[in-house]
Amino acid sequence: MNIKRFSDRAKKVVDQRGGTESLKRDGDELRSIAKGKGSLGDKVKAAGKALKEPGGPGSAEKATPPVADQQASAVAAAEREQQREGRGTGS
Secondary structure (H helix, E strand, O other): OHHHHHHHHHHHHHHHOHHHHHHHHHHHHHHHHHOOOHHHHHHHHHHHHOOOOOOOOOOOHEEEEOOHHHHHHHHHHHHHHHHHHOOOOOO
């Protein structure tokens, strides 16, 4: 596994989501959802919805809508890269 490449991708995703302060707000929001009332299913749905809005509630205007799609693509590409490197072949 190429650690530098993985690190660069992680930095890119953090920057796309609004930087480290936004990441902290996301963590706080997820923590409050997890500690809140409701069923596990409700909490999962709320957490998923919260992650689509980087930086917590009210910061959606700072992020571009395709960020979630870009993140999903970056994660999928990283997983494919790890699988290729794990097999030792390119296919």
